[in-house]
Amino acid sequence: MTTSPPDIVHVSSAHPWTDNRVHLREAAGAAAAGYSVRLIAVESDVTTRETGVEVVTIPRRRRRARMTFGSAQAVRLAVRSRARLCHLHDPELVWAVPLLRVLGRRVVFDAHEDLPDQVASKAYVSRRTARPARALARLVVRLVSTADRVVAATETIADAYPAGKTVLVRNYPRLRAEEASAIEPSRRPPVVAYVGALTANRGSAAVAGLTGSPAFPHGWRLELAGHVSAPEAAELTARPRNDELPVVFHGRLSPEATRDLLLGARVGVVVFEPTAAHLNSLPTKLFEYMAAGLAVVVSDFPLWRRLLGHLDCATFVDPTDVDAVAGAVAAYDSDPDLLDRHGRNGRRAALETFSWDGEEATLLGLYRDLIGSPTPGSHAREGGS
Known part of the structure; x- marks a missing residue:
């Protein structure tokens, strides 16, 4: 010192x-x-x-x-x-x-x-x-x-x-040069990303059950990074690191490594449950997803709809409905143009507004x-x- x-x-x-x-x-x-x-x-x-x-x-x-x-x-x-x-x-x-x-x-x-x-x-x-x-x-x-x-x-x-x-x-988020050269999401691996703490009211049930939903597209996987404390999601942390499995848990990563992880994903999810605190929150991960050019699947909160609804960059879902979250990912899988448009529009909004x-x-x-x-x-x- x-x-x-x-x-x-x-x-x-x-x-x-x-x-x-x-x-x-x-x-x-x-x-x-x-x-x-x-x-x-x-x-x-x-x-x-x-x-x-x-x-x-x-x-x-x-x-x-x-x-x-x-x-x-x-x-x-x-x-x-x-x-x-x-x-x-x-x-x-x-x-x-x-x-x-x-x-x-x-x-x-x-x-x-x-x-x-x-x-x-x-x-x-x-x-x-x-x-x-x-x-x-x-x-x-x-x-x-x-x-x-x-x-x-x-x-x-x-x-x-x-x-x-x-x-x-x-x-x-602070913008980085790495995101400026990111490729379109349809050209990236079929990955859904969730980063940050995963707790009961931060959508752990929906995230943990995502790959088990019949609506989740074949060949996709979920990648997680951060701290998991919810019992229903704890098993995700115990799985061996294997990129062939439908769920890959990276543990706690540095802030830079976390954002690098997003550059290898197509879709980011933020499915917080509608608690009083979350309804008016601005989670950093949402804007980091957008900065990385990901399409985003988010809880259908009034504030988030006001922020993003007119930007054509997000799919709004009931965060308590696992099949609805999985179905939103499936919609991106079946429509690469929608995926790329949402990723491109989110990236533009991050540059112009959410930086x-x-x-x-x-x-x-x-x-x-x-x-x-x-x-x-x-x-x-x-x-x-």
């Missing part, structure tokens, strides 16, 4: 240091703009490219230990960094907002989730504890509102915070408002763990 204080420290006791939003977009974007940036986040089994961000890792812990010992360790390291601006990323860190402000730091809180709705959908929140959990979530929202600025990932989340100090920075460039400009503007432009002699640091 370097001894000179960074301009900005990003702090997370829950996210791995390789996280797409926290590190590869927000922290890396600030470093590329000339700010000196440190990231305090959780250790990870995977790695990622050099970004100019100085990385300090803390141990992975179980939920209760993470929310107590992990959050305390992360905040202590943030205080010791002497950074002028602390950018916090987890609800369990909200107690540090007044402390950091008393110490003279500018504080930005990144609201990734609509907390009251998100709490209700957590598997560990029972019916008995749901009401106090939602009350606690509302208290967190009030504490977050005392930060100097709030960064919200969606418009719905932004609505919960004071308009005068809240900016919208959506989870759109990180505009979101990064908003975030950098926020940093300039709070601590000014990067000072002469400020420099990006070497990445690492």
Whole structure:
């Protein structure tokens, strides 16, 4: 760790240091703009490219230990960094907002989730504890509102915070050169891709049952990458790695390897179940699929239909109907022109609308408002763990 204080420290006791939003977009974007940036986040089994961000890792812990010992360790390291601006990323860190402000730091809180709705959908929140959990979530929202600025990932989340100090920075992907040279999906292997966490309310039943549906096209396979925790999908992780099998589980991959995987697929699926949190979400994987030129099969949510319906790039399905999801894949199999048109239109929308460039400009503007432009002699640091 370097001894000179960074301009900005990003702090997370829950996210791995390789996280797409926290590190590869927000922290890396600030470093590329000339700010000196440190990231305090959780250790990870995977790695990622050099970004100019100085990385300090803390141990992975179980939920209760993470929310107590992990959050305390992360905040202590943030205080010791002497950074002028602390950018916090987890609800369990909200107690540090007044402390950091008393110490003279500018504080930005990144609201990734609509907390009251998100709490209700957590598997560990029972019916008995749901009401106090939602009350606690509302208290967190009030504490977050005392930060100097709030960064919200969606418009719905932004609505919960004071308009005068809240900016919208959506989870759109950073575009890569690799996608620019991608071939049309009909010329790729017959693969359906799902990347990211696969849990009960993220469509695990539909994804796990996809290749067993009579509607699923012959000769296609499903490729998964990420963390699988749902019981109905757990067997997928136990299968041997074999490209001849209808399901291939790659485990956890680096962010770059995950996006490379998409370049070898034709269709991406996002079949989240209609929980209160998901109905207004903007999952990064959806826009990564589009950037890679995939046709997409998505839950028929009103927000997603408003975003994509007019773009002619997606098939909307009931996420609880496995045969409907499989049938959407079969429709692409039988109509290569439809497949390529949806892939081409999705790619164009990713370039023109759903990219990180505009979101990064908003975030950098926020940093300039709070601590000014990067000072002469400020420099990006070497990445690492």
